[in-house]
Amino acid sequence: MVEFLPPALILIAAAFLIGPTRGVVRDVIVLGAPLLTLWAIWQVPNGVVTTVPFLDYVIEPVEGSELRRWFATIFGIMTFVGGLYAYRQAKWYELAAAFAYAAGAIGVCFAGDLITLFLFWEFMALFSTVIVWSGGTPAARAAGIRYAIMHLLGGIILKVGIEGVVIHTGSIDIQPMLATNFDTWLILIGILINAAAPPVSAWLADAYPEASPTGSVFLSAYTTKTAVIALILLFPGEPILIGVGLYMIMYGIIYALLENDARRILAYSIVNQVGFMVCAVGIGTQMALNGAAAHAFAHIIYKALLFMSAGVVLYRTGKSKCTDLGGLFRTMPITTVCGIIGALSISSFPLTSGFTTKTMISTAATDEGMMLVYFLLTAASAGVFLHAGIKFPWFVFFQKDSGLRPKDAPWNMSAAMIIFSVLCIFMGVYPESFYGYLPYAVDYEAYSAGKVLFYLQLLLFSGLAFFLLLPMMKRTLTISLDFDWFWRVFLYRFGKLVVDAGTEFRDVFMWRWQSVSAVYMDRLRRYFGQWGMDNKRGMFASAWPIGTTALWIAVLLSTYIVVHYL
Amino acid sequence: MNQQQDDHWLVRPDSIRLLWRIFWAILALTVVLQVVIKVKGYFGVDGWIGFGAAFGFLSCVAMVVFAKGLGYVLKRDDNYYREEDDHG
Numbered sequence: 173m174v175e176f177l178p179p180a181l182i183l184i185a186a187a188f189l190i191g192p193t194r195g196v197v198r199d200v201i202v203l204g205a206p207l208l209t210l211w212a213i214w215q216v217p218n219g220v221v222t223t224v225p226f227l228d229y230v231i232e233p234v235e236g237s238e239l240r241r242w243f244a245t246i247f248g249i250m251t252f253v254g255g256l257y258a259y260r261q262a263k264w265y266e267l268a269a270a271f272a273y274a275a276g277a278i279g280v281c282f283a284g285d286l287i288t289l290f291l292f293w294e295f296m297a298l299f300s301t302v303i304v305w306s307g308g309t310p311a312a313r314a315a316g317i318r319y320a321i322m323h324l325l326g327g328i329i330l331k332v333g334i335e336g337v338v339i340h341t342g343s344i345d346i347q348p349m350l351a352t353n354f355d356t357w358l359i360l361i362g363i364l365i366n367a368a369a370p371p372v373s374a375w376l377a378d379a380y381p382e383a384s385p386t387g388s389v390f391l392s393a394y395t396t397k398t399a400v401i402a403l404i405l406l407f408p409g410e411p412i413l414i415g416v417g418l419y420m421i422m423y424g425i426i427y428a429l430l431e432n433d434a435r436r437i438l439a440y441s442i443v444n445q446v447g448f449m450v451c452a453v454g455i456g457t458q459m460a461l462n463g464a465a466a467h468a469f470a471h472i473i474y475k476a477l478l479f480m481s482a483g484v485v486l487y488r489t490g491k492s493k494c495t496d497l498g499g500l501f502r503t504m505p506i507t508t509v510c511g512i513i514g515a516l517s518i519s520s521f522p523l524t525s526g527f528t529t530k531t532m533i534s535t536a537a538t539d540e541g542m543m544l545v546y547f548l549l550t551a552a553s554a555g556v557f558l559h560a561g562i563k564f565p566w567f568v569f570f571q572k573d574s575g576l577r578p579k580d581a582p583w584n585m586s587a588a589m590i591i592f593s594v595l596c597i598f599m600g601v602y603p604e605s606f607y608g609y610l611p612y613a614v615d616y617e618a619y620s621a622g623k624v625l626f627y628l629q630l631l632l633f634s635g636l637a638f639f640l641l642l643p644m645m646k647r648t649l650t651i652s653l654d655f656d657w658f659w660r661v662f663l664y665r666f667g668k669l670v671v672d673a674g675t676e677f678r679d680v681f682m683w684r685w686q687s688v689s690a691v692y693m694d695r696l697r698r699y700f701g702q703w704g705m706d707n708k709r710g711m712f713a714s715a716w717p718i719g720t721t722a723l724w725i726a727v728l729l730s731t732y733i734v735v736h737y738l
Numbered sequence: 739m740n741q742q743q744d745d746h747w748l749v750r751p752d753s754i755r756l757l758w759r760i761f762w763a764i765l766a767l768t769v770v771l772q773v774v775i776k777v778k779g780y781f782g783v784d785g786w787i788g789f790g791a792a793f794g795f796l797s798c799v800a801m802v803v804f805a806k807g808l809g810y811v812l813k814r815d816d817n818y819y820r821e822e823d824d825h826g
Binding site (some may be wrong): 287295311425426429430432455499501502538543546547550551552555558573620621622623625626627628629630632633634635636637638641642644648649650651652653654661 | 746748749761764765766768769770771772775776777780781784788789790791792793794795797798799801802804805806808809812813814815816818819820
């Protein structure tokens with residue numbers, strides 16, 4: 173029964189067409205296909221609408237629900253605004269890869285079974301790798317290979333888990349489960365790898381900042397948030413996710429504080445923000461899941477906005493290190509203001525989208541009486557303002573005068589940033605406008621005078637801490653080691669040690685073998701070959717006269733007869 | 739260099755001093771306002787006057803100090819991995 177083709181197919185078709193087309197036709201495809209996809213997303217009704225027999229299974233490529241449409245919608249919006257931001261500057265293959273990547277994310281949203289989910293999951297891994305490679309530098313190539321290894325590994329773990337579940341339960345349906353046995357653990361680990369959970373969080377901050385200015389905007393949106401919807405669908409209320417989420421939140425803050433590269437600061441803060449969502453999925457109540465979904469939506473917008481402003485700076489100046497930047501507000505007013513709006517939103521400042529979405533997660537924690545979780549989330553909110561809310565705009569646009577006087581963003585990049593800035597504020601001012609579309613009925617008052625005051629205190633005093641501690645946060649030309657040190661350096665050195673030892677062993681062995689074999693070869697040649705100065709033939713290699721041969725045969729035969737009769 | 743542009747009002751010492759004063763005033767206001775506006779404490783302590791301010795400030799100090807300490811262990815030169823790749 174094929175009632176409805178997957179909306180992702182529109183973007184896949186567009187990805188195919190971006191390469192061969194030029195000029196206005198390509199522009200129409202890049203800007204039109206995401207809008208068409210958004211329309212298609214909203215035509216998907218609730219429930220399984222398409223089934224296809226595949227091997228012995230019935231797969232369900234399209235299943236609709238509020239949650240699925242919600243995530244697909246933000247992926248669609250992201251593709252449109254990202255396309256607008258990138259279409260005049262990005263290389264065609266980066267754009268095509270970005271559309272295929274977005275198609276993978278939207279495909280996962282509507283996947284009704286684990287097989288479809290896995291196929292689109294791998295689709296994302298492939299094309300996001302192409303985006304990292306489109307950075308074009310040797311560093312991008314190396315980071316892309318590390319990125320691909322990590323995601324293919326995650327894909328294999330996920331696949332083994334899925335096969336285990338299919339064999340043991342006989343069902344390929346996507347339904348809530350808990351990590352209680354080997355199969356479900358593998359599925360959870362496979363998904364968490366894409367969410368940049370510990371100990372493999374490093375792939376994100378390693379790869380995203382190596383992409384092009386436009387590429388990292390696309391990368392920031394899809395992979396981790398697709399992992400969030402997969403967690404909501406498969407592991408709502410899995411308690412381990414609370415701890416994992418809290419770790420990610422703190423990890424993101426601490427590493428972002430240590431970081432010098434502006435885009436890497438933003439990459440660490442993705443891990444931090446996804447940590448809030450993972451934690452919310454772990455809490456698992458309707459309020460928490462609503463919070464995770466709403467926060468994912470808002471997060472994609474303001475994070476892309478932040479990456480866009482950092483991208484414009486990189487595009488105009490060729491620099492993204494805080495030590496090289498500063499004072500850009502003079503000539504880049506639009507980029508600065510949009511960057512600040514993104515920074516305020518990520519910090520969940522009142523009247524921005526972060527406030528109306530992230531506070532749902534904190535409220536969910538208090539509803540469940542989780543005091544420690546609540547206080548850690550609150551401390552983390554202060555930390556977000558510290559590492560992303562102030563640190564990013566301060567070091568890029570203010571700080572010292574770097575002497576750089578770049579032009580402001582090209583018009584299409586400005587337009588994309590303005591659209592997202594307006595959305596950030598709109599979602600902050602009119603939360604009722606989107607609460608109705610969340611997966612569960614919302615009984616939540618976003619604004620109360622007391623709550624606003626509490627957050628203003630929290631955030632403004634974090635700001636005070638930032639400026640008072642500024643001397644401690646002087647930027648240095650450094651990177652920070654992470655768990656990936658174990659595979660990038662330790663395993664490499666260990667492998668090299670093994671290879672070197674092997675080479676040594678082989679050399680000694682070959683030397684011995686040669687001297688031993690030389691002696692035997694010499695003997696062999698004496699009997700079976702030609703040797704010496706006059707090329708004398710060996711005993712078994714020379715031609716014998718017939719008479720001698722006959723004589724020897726006679727001797728052998730008579731010896732035989734004698735022995736026989738004795 | 740760029741005398742005129744360095745005179746942007748945001749970077750003038752006078753205006754920075756003014757901004758700091760405004761900032762302190764707003765900070766004080768957010769705490770004082772709590773006398774009038776009741777902050778609902780979910781766990782008791784978070785309803786105290788100035789709790790948000792103290793909690794925000796102290797947790798940020800703690801995070802910065804912790805990050806600084808961790809930095810001594812984990813920070814490496816920018817080219818660390820590149821050198822590893824070249825000679826490692």
